[in-house]
Structure formats: C-alpha cells, structure tokens
Amino acid sequence: MKDASPQTIYLKDYKPFGYVVESVALVFDLHPTATRVTSTIRFAPNPEATDRTFFLDGEELTLISCAIDGQPVTPELSETGLRLDAPDAPFTFEAEVEISPETNTALEGLYMSNGMYCTQCEAEGFRKITYYPDRPDVMAVFDVTIRGPLPVKLSNGNPLEAPEGQARWHDPWPKPAYLFALVSGDLVAHADRFTTRSGREVELNLWVRPGDEGKCAFGMEALKRSMRWDEDVYGREYDLDIFNIVAVDDFNMGAMENKGLNIFNSAAVLASPETSTDANFERIEAIIAHEYFHNWTGNRITCRDWFQLCLKEGLTVFRDSQFTSDMRSAPVKRIGDVIDLRARQFPEDQGPLSHPVRPESFQEINNFYTATVYEKGAEVIGMLKRLVGDAAYAEALDLYFDRHDGQACTIEDWLKVFEDVTGRDLSQFKRWYSQSGTPRLKVDETFENGTYRLTFTQETPPTPDQDEKLPQVLPIAVGLIGPNGHEVLPTTLLEMTEATQSFEFPNMATRPVPSILRGFSAPVVLERETSREERIFLLDHDSDPFNRWEANRALAQSSLLTMITDPNEGPDRSWLTALLGVIRDPALDPAYRALLLNLPSQSELAQALHERGVTPDPDLIWSAVEEHRNARAELWQAQLPALAAETRVDAPFSPDAEQAGKRALGAAVLAMQSRFDGGTAARAVYASADNMTLQLSALTCLITAGVAEDALAAFEDQWRHDRLVMDKWFGVQIAYAPPQHAPERAAELTEHPGFDWKNPNRFRAVFGALVANHAAFHRGDGASYDLLADWLIRLDAKNPQTAARMCSAFQTWRRYDSQRQEKIRAAMERIAATDGLSRDVTEMVTRLLG
Ligand code: PHE
Ligand code: ZN
Secondary structure: OOOOOOOOEEHHHOOOOOEEEEEEEEEEEOOOOOEEEEEEEEEEEOOOOOOOOEEEEOOOOEEEEEEEOOEEOOOEEOOOEEEEOOOOOOEEEEEEEEEOHHHOOOOOEEEEEOOEEEEEOOOOOHHHOOOEOOOOOOOEEEEEEEEOOOOEEEEOOEEEOOOOOEEEEEEEEEEOHHHOOEEEEOOEEEEEEEEOOOOOEEEEEEEEOOOOHHHOHHHHHHHHHHHHHHHHHHOOOOOOOEEEEEEEOOOOOOEEOOOOEEEEEHHHOOOOOOOOOHHHHHHHHHHHHHHHHOOOEOOOEEEOOHHHHHHHHHHHHHHHHHHHHHHOOHHHHHHHHHHHHHHHHHHHHOOOOOOOOOOOEEOOHHHHOOHHHHHHHHHHHHHHHHHHOHHHHHHHHHHHHHHHOOOEEOHHHHHHHHHHHHOOOOOOOOHHHHOOOOOEEEEEEEEEOOEEEEEEEEEOOOEOOEOOOOOOOEEEEEEEEOOOOOEEEEEEEEEEOOOEEEEEEOOOOOOOEEEEOHHHOOOOEEEOOOOHHHHHHHHHHOOOHHHHHHHHHHHHHHHHHHHHHOOOOOOOHHHHHHHHHHHOOOOOOHHHHHHHHOOOOHHHHHHHHHHOOOOOOHHHHHHHHHHHHHHHHHHHHHHHHHHHHHOOOOOOOOOOHHHHHHHHHHHHHHHHHOOOOOOHHHHHHHHHOOOHHHHHHHHHHHHHHOOOHHHHHHHHHHHOOOHHHHHHHHHHHHHOOOOOOHHHHHHHHOOOOOOOOOOHHHHHHHHHHHHHOHHHHOOOOOHHHHHHHHHHHHHHOOOHHHHHHHHHHHOOHHHOOHHHHHHHHHHHHHHHOOOOOOHHHHHHHHHHHO
C-alpha cells in the first residue's frame, strides 16, 4: 500500500519551507465519493529560507487542474505530492482536486461518519484534502466556502454571509493546516453563550446527531468553566465570535483542537447520568478543557515541527490537570495521574518503544502521540514549575504568550522564557526533553549527633535508543516526621543535580521518618528499602496525601509479591488491619479512601517481579490477586455494611467529585461483598440503579462472581440502541472475564452483529479490554496474542493509525518466559510479514521486535 522501506525523518534536518503562505481560499463541493476541492493560495518567497524547491504535500488526491497566476501548469506528481518550478516572486497557485470521503476508512483527511462529513488533519491529514505545504511552521489565514446537500456546514473562524445552500467561514488567525476543520451534516446544536472578561460575546454550540441532544449539557457547562478558568488562571481569553464543538462517532483519538471548531470522539463529549459513569464525566470535563486550552497553547502558539509536539501537548495536559485539580480534589487527581503514568508511560519508557519527550527521529509521526510526549511531557512542566516557583512560572508563561503569539515554536523557545524570567541556566534541565528512560533514585540515610542526612543516587538504565545517560535535575520534595507522628520538617524541595548528592538536616532531637518524593515531585522510580512498620507509620501519619497513599501502595505491592513468590503465604494481615482503620475514617474523602483500596495492576506486579530478577508468571499473579481480594473481603466482612451505608447518596444524581467519590467507595465495598455473597448485593444494586455508574459497577461485580448472564442480557436489551453504552457492554465482559474464558469470549464477541470493527471505539472496547486483562492476554497457550494479531492485520488495511496504537500491547513482551516470548514474537512477525502493511504498523512492529 505504502512505500516498502519507510523514510526516517530527523529533527536535525529541519529546514524552513521556501515560501510563506499569505492566504488560502478553499471551496468544497461535497459529495460522498467525488468531493471537489478548489484551492487558491497566495505564496511569496520566504526570506528565511534558502531552498526554493516548490513541493506541495498531497496524498490520495486526483488532480483535476492546476495553475500559477492563472496560467495552467503541468506539475510533476508523485505518491506524496506535487512539484513545480515556481516563480521567485509572489504568485497565486490554484488547484482543483477530487477526493472520496466515503471510502476513507483511515479517518484521516476528509471522511464520513454516520452520514456526516468531517475532517481530521493532525498531524499530516490535510495533504489528503488538497495539495499544500502540510507542516506546522507554515501558518496562514483561511477562507472556506462549503457547498453541499446537508444543512449544517462548519469550518474554522467566524461565519460570513453566503448564498442559500452554502456557507462561508473566515479564520482571521494564521494557522497551520493541521488545525483546519470542516464538518457538514444533519446536526442539531445545544447552544449557549459566553461573555469573555473583556466583554466579547461568544456563541457556543455543541453539535450532535438528532437523538443525542440530551447528552450535551454537561459538556457545555465544562466548556464554560474551562473558558472562565483560562481567563482567571492564565489570563487567556477566547478570540473568535463563535466556538463550535462537534461530536463524531468514528474518531481515532479523544478529540481535536481545530481552531474554533473542536471535533470530539462522541465518547469524549456526550454524557448523561443514565449512560455515563462518573469516570466518563471526569474524563469528558478534562478533554473539553484540554482542547479548549489548546486555543492558546497549540493554536495561537504552535509547534515549529512535529518533533516539538510536547510543546503543545505536555503543556496542555499540564494545564488540564491543573483545571481538574481546581474543579475536583487535587490529591485524588494527582494519585490518578501517577497511577496512569506508571501504567502507561513507565512501560513505554522501559521497553522497546522508549523515546525522549522530544523525539529526534520518526518514520510515522502518528506513532508519537504517546504517553511519553503527553504525560511525561506534562510531568516535565510540573517539575519546572516546582523548581522556579509559582510566581516565576506565571511570569514565564506571560512572557511566552507575549513573545511567541502567532509563532511556530520550539522547546528552546519555551525554556528561554524561563531562563529570561529567572536568570537560571536550564541546560541540564533540558535533558528531560532529550533523554529517554525512567531514572531510578536510591536513598541512603544516616543519623549522627542530631544531624539527619539523606544521600540520593540517581541512575537511568540504558534504553534501546540511547546507551549513555547523564544525571538529570530532580526536584525531590521531602518532609520529616517525628516518632510521635508530628512533622518536624514541613515539605521542602531539594534540588538534585549530581549523580550522587547528600542533604543534611541538623538539630533533630530524634531520628525522623522521611517522606520522600512528596506529591510525586519527579517522574522517577524511588528505590528505598523501607520496613513494613515504617510504611504503616506513614500510612497513619504522613500529612502529604500522595505519600500516604504511596506508603499503602508499597504495602499492597510487597504483600502481593510475597504471595506470588510463595504460594503458602497469605495476605499481610497487620497491614490490612491498619488500612481498615484508615478506610473507616469518616473524615477522609471517600474518593481518596477508594484509591487506598485500589490494588497495583497485575501488569505492574509483573514489572516489579521482572525488576527483582523473577520471571513473572501471569497465572500466579492472577491467583495471588484473587486470593488477596477474597481474604480481604472475608477479613473485613463485618465492617462492610457500615461502610456501604456511608456511601449512600440520597440527593439527585450529580457527577460532582463529592458524589462520585462516594460511589467509587461504594463500588469498592460492593466488589468486596460480592466476593462472598454470591452476587446478592450486586443484584440488588443492579436492579435499582438509576445511573450508569451504579449499573456498571454492579454488572462488573456479577461478572466477577460468575453470575452475570441474566444481567448481561438485560443490559444489552436495555442499551442496544446506544453505541457508547454498548461499548461498555462489549468491554466489561472481556475485562472482567476469567483468563480461561476471555480470549474465547472476545472471539465470540467479534461475531456479534454489533461488532462494527471499523469503529475505533468498538474495536478498542473488545481488544483494549483483552489487553488490559493481564492474565487473559498472556494466557500460556497464546490464544490472545494470535487473536489480536489476526485483528490488527485486518484493521491495518482499513485504519493504520488505530492498528498501530494497539501494537503497544506487545511492548512488555520481554518480561515474560521464553515460551510466551516466542509466541508473541511469532504473532508480531506474522504482522510484520503482511503484504501491504502500513508505514504506521511497520514502524511499530520493527521497533517492538528490536
Ligand atoms: N491533538 C489532539 C489532542 O491532544 C490529539 C490528536 C492527535 C487527535 C492526532 C487526532 C489526531 O488534543
Ligand atoms: Zn492535546
């Protein structure tokens, strides 16, 4: 399908384009299989470039005609674009091309989803719409005319007058082509208004297919809160007369920040209490905020090239996490983010796909929308803020917006504003952008003559892409606690820059207990031999909510590891007793208590064993976790009814943090009860549930208890007409299935009439759940590996981007025993040998096979 030997693109080869674009006018005549796109583009020589090669990117386009300054020309055409001899003076380029949105299953460029036209251009999709210098450093003002049969016609910017049956849009803000968007469909709007703090009236619309009107209110409220928050916290106002959001059912990612016209995966915006869980509401709020915040961090200031992706993504993730912390509970958000970082970014950074936050080469940029670029990228910004302090951070951001508005920037530009504001030299800090891998931090301590000393040693193991690692700047937040549980040193930021470095704390009456890396102040693996007693002490006394949770996490992990490695061992009862005391504390936020009940994932346990030189056995891990859960439920049995009563919500449903926290704790309690009551309590909750959070948590309890047949059938009956809810139905059956049935059940579900595998949400519902079910995915007979490989091969022919993203399921393969490794290798080699495999998947399996 694509080139057999894909090219590698390097950061060091960056060159500006030979021409600047002064303006772009596009006319779309929409048709499912023969859309005509006419472009009129004003080019002028770029004084900053030396190379005047005039090459316009273009893929899968049929060129109808082409002219320069009104004179027809015959360009040189290739699979990737068009070349012409262009004047060394300003000129007008015109082209007409034909494209076929209906047959575009890759969901990149202009495509159709449930009868509506929509676009996805990031990163390099605009070249599937027309010939253009499709690179983020070429910014231009766009004027768009849309003609077509469907009533709603949207593009970026503000609407202009247009004849009947047409729409015209003008976007006054110069932008790269990846922020272009067009939507046309039979849509209805949930409309609202927002007045910016300087008095600009903004029309807000959330466009959905008829029938989904009832799922818009929450997203709209989240949008207005985001707009206000960005004014209050970052001083950033919205800059157009209208802001449109469109919900689309077929979408590769969560959402896209196109200027003034955000396009969302419907799963990332549509919500109602009956159909969405609390987790869905929280995620939707965060994604709405994320895309809105891109208006300044991404759109007004964009990236010079795709290597700088973290410039917009790391910063925008950081901003959306600040927003969520302000809207909800900051400690709960922080713990959730760290769970996520360890589950997704650490394995990436410690395996064959490891790459720096700012990669230096790629074959397919779509493969670099990763947890490293996004989540580690956000951690890097959090560290920077911790190091310079809140006031300097705010000043640096103001300078960034002032200095770089309207530009396409680099990480160097970003760091320079911090250097200019603080006078600091950030050259060592910059290693966070160029060095891959997760640093490991060891701690030694001494106590002599009233002086307590902490000695840290940092080391980053080599990664496949880089052998040598240099010391990084590590902000280490530390507190010290006296033996009576009182803090003797409140949180203090230590700044580590050397490979080994000591910090002294004089005048201590007694040896303190340290609380290290409070708030997870740096994305590292902390390796410190700590006794169980000390961890229980921290669980009881640490004033830092993150480290209190972390102490419990470590206790859970070590108890589980003991059970895995020695099948005669039971769970650590003295820890469970201490934990129960904390869980029963009514003064503690229920959401936080629910997090204390959350166990390390089985994949995390496998990694921990691997790091201790033990080959993880997924079956043993599974049984140990099961045994632990059964034992815990039994041990706490008598206290569960009182806890359950505490989590009852009597007020009408609201997705706010307070109610959601109660429901989260309630779900954890119900899961424990279902371990010994045969599903009685869960069945009652299921029968009376009036919201999806309760309904789904009861359903998962019934699946785990093996008594869900009736409920699953009833659920399907109730929700068969709701795609988003049916994604849950597909997913939970696999995610909670016992390993001995999960791959077979997944294969069965692919035969279900509702398994529309070309829809990324549905494909991920089944296969994402299978991958997440650790023991099922790694079942010894390799059934899941083979099933996933079959389907990735099939999907790749239609949608390379989503297929490639799912290849990361194999990234931890080298942890496991040689039989499993051989089975995974065979599956990956079978994928690699597929005829016509996309560049996306080719790059992924090549890196994975290493
Ligand atoms: N830029 C989008 C975001 O982070 C993600 C995205 C990337 C969406 C590529 C589609 C395609 O908000
Ligand atoms: Zn983003």
